Amino acid sequence: MGQFPLTLGRFITGKQAARPGATGEFSNLLAQVGLVGKLIAQDLRRAGLINILGTTGEINVQGETVKKLDEIANETFLKVFDQSGLVCALASEEMDKPILFPEHWPQAKYMLLFDPLDGSSNTDCNMPLGAIFSVVKSSHKDRMPAEDDLVRKGTEQVAAGYLLYGPSTMLVYTVGQGVHGFTLDPGIGEYILSHEQVCIPARGKIYGTNEGNYHKWTAGMKKYVDYLKLPDTATGRPYSGRYSGCLVADVHRILLDGGIYLYPGELGKPEGKLRLLYEANPLAWVVEQAGGKASTGTGRILDVEPKQLHQRVPLIIGSTNDVRDAEEFIQDKREPRMSGHTREILVGPGS
Ligand code: FDP
Numbered sequence: 325m326g327q328f329p330l331t332l333g334r335f336i337t338g339k340q341a342a343r344p345g346a347t348g349e350f351s352n353l354l355a356q357v358g359l360v361g362k363l364i365a366q367d368l369r370r371a372g373l374i375n376i377l378g379t380t381g382e383i384n385v386q387g388e389t390v391k392k393l394d395e396i397a398n399e400t401f402l403k404v405f406d407q408s409g410l411v412c413a414l415a416s417e418e419m420d421k422p423i424l425f426p427e428h429w430p431q432a433k434y435m436l437l438f439d440p441l442d443g444s445s446n447t448d449c450n451m452p453l454g455a456i457f458s459v460v461k462s463s464h465k466d467r468m469p470a471e472d473d474l475v476r477k478g479t480e481q482v483a484a485g486y487l488l489y490g491p492s493t494m495l496v497y498t499v500g501q502g503v504h505g506f507t508l509d510p511g512i513g514e515y516i517l518s519h520e521q522v523c524i525p526a527r528g529k530i531y532g533t534n535e536g537n538y539h540k541w542t543a544g545m546k547k548y549v550d551y552l553k554l555p556d557t558a559t560g561r562p563y564s565g566r567y568s569g570c571l572v573a574d575v576h577r578i579l580l581d582g583g584i585y586l587y588p589g590e591l592g593k594p595e596g597k598l599r600l601l602y603e604a605n606p607l608a609w610v611v612e613q614a615g616g617k618a619s620t621g622t623g624r625i626l627d628v629e630p631k632q633l634h635q636r637v638p639l640i641i642g643s644t645n646d647v648r649d650a651e652e653f654i655q656d657k658r659e660p661r662m663s664g665h666t667r668e669i670l671v672g673p674g675s
Contacts, residue, residue: 328555332515338516339501349410350499353434354483356408357457358495358506358515361487362404363400365508366661367393368404368453368489377448385420385520385634386437386599393447394418397440397455411436415497415633416443417602422633435460435630437474437602442486443570452490454572455574458606459483475633478626484606486572496576503579512519519580524616528582529560532567532574540590545621548653549586551660571598574649575607575641579614584642585648588621596638600630604639617647621654 336351365488371393382390397420405411412429415422417439418646425432441447460476464470485497492543493508495515531552538546552563553558568574574585589596598604608618608625618625618641628637640650652658 329509330517331513332358334519335504335506335517339499349432350434350463350483351395352408353410353459354495354497355438356404356410356414357485357487357497357509359456360400360404361493361495361515361635362491362508362513363404364397364455364487365489365493369579370448370580372450377584384418386417388444390418391441391444391447393453394441394444400520401436401438401440401455404644405436410434413474414438415471415602417599417634420634423496424468424470427467429462433462435462435469435474436639438638439497439599439602442603443568445569449501452568452570454489454570454614455484456572456606457483457487458602459607470613470632475630477630478600478608478628481605481609486576486606486610488567488572490573490576491669494576495577496610498610500609500613502612503610522579522614524611524614524641525582527560527614528578528584528643529563530566530578530581530583531646532565532578532583532634533561533586533588534569535565537590540593540655541588542591544654544656545588547658547660548650550630551649551653554660559608571603575611578642579611582643582646584646586641586650587639589638589666594638595636597636598639600625600628600635600637601633604628607639607641611641615644616642616664617644619647619649619651 325550340351369515380390384390398416409428409432410432412432413422413424413435417436438457440455446453459482461482483499488494496505503522506515507518510514538603555562578585585597587596604625611618620638621640640647
């Protein structure tokens with residue numbers, strides 16, 4: 325008889341049984357993230373048919389146009405987690421201020437930060453989308469947490485992961501003991517373990533970045549991307565460019581196949597675009613737990629001292645050797661050198 329599929333519920337319960345003193349609260353929390361994924365995936369499957377594409381006409385706290393699906397996804401997280409009673413605070417990319425649930429405290433000690441719909445520009449063209457989440461624990465036993473308690477360093481996360489809405493829906497997470505990926509089987513409505521202990525290759529052949537921003541980049545960043553495009557058999561260059569416009573999808577590809585994703589700081593905007601607490605930190609932890617690396621270009625993402633809920637940060641993430649190379653270029657410690665062989669490929673023999 326073939327192996328019986330392992331559901332998310334059973335997998336988490338198995339892991340929980342190995343941790344004496346575990347209450348099951350945390351396992352339940354991951355199951356609720358899974359439920360959010362099922363509800364949103366269902367809307368996305370029919371999005372072109374039920375008038376939920378396009379914008380709401382509003383601008384969010386980040387100064388970005390709000391899509392109807394951003395709002396629906398945000399509401400879904402709020403409803404599921406309010407009803408579950410499992411968290412005492414929620415913070416979202418779509419909300420200026422966190423939502424606090426004093427009625428769930430002190431039983432609920434976890435707090436959830438999330439980007440409810442990542443890659444919003446993909447909504448109206450049936451391209452991949454995602455959601456990213458980070459869980460931290462309230463550090464106060466004597467009082468209900470406030471906004472500042474959600475503003476925590478990446479190393480303080482207790483769980484992190486993402487939902488990917490692609491041809492199939494996936495939930496990928498870490499609690500600091502490796503990374504596991506589950507694929508939603510729509511026939512039975514269950515997430516099934518499909519990627520146990522994900523390991524990112526030490527080097528890849530893919531880079532993902534919005535190259536339309538090339539002229540806004542620093543000299544070091546430009547040189548790195550130029551270097552990736554120079555042919556060189558020994559180092560496997562040129563790399564292939566892959567960019568979907570959905571951070572989750574781009575990082576997921578790199579998690580499985582190796583390579584590098586870059587959303588760097590720009591001239592006049594050194595903080596970059598992506599958000600530290602609910603985009604960079606959770607993905608950085610996932611990638612580190614799979615054996616990769618995540619950097620601002622000058623330091624480890626998980627060590628960035630956060631100051632604000634919606635803080636932005638440059639993100640360079642992926643295979644360890646690729647991220648290390650990128651850091652060297654960005655810090656002006658390295659220059660692209662053209663070997664004789666590269667020159668030959670580019671301009672022909674004997675030129
Ligand atoms: P979006 O604003 O469309 O939600 O979360 C930010 C994000 O998407 C990432 O998913 C994506 O990788 C990036 O921004 C896309 O930004 P650019 O359009 O500047 O490339």
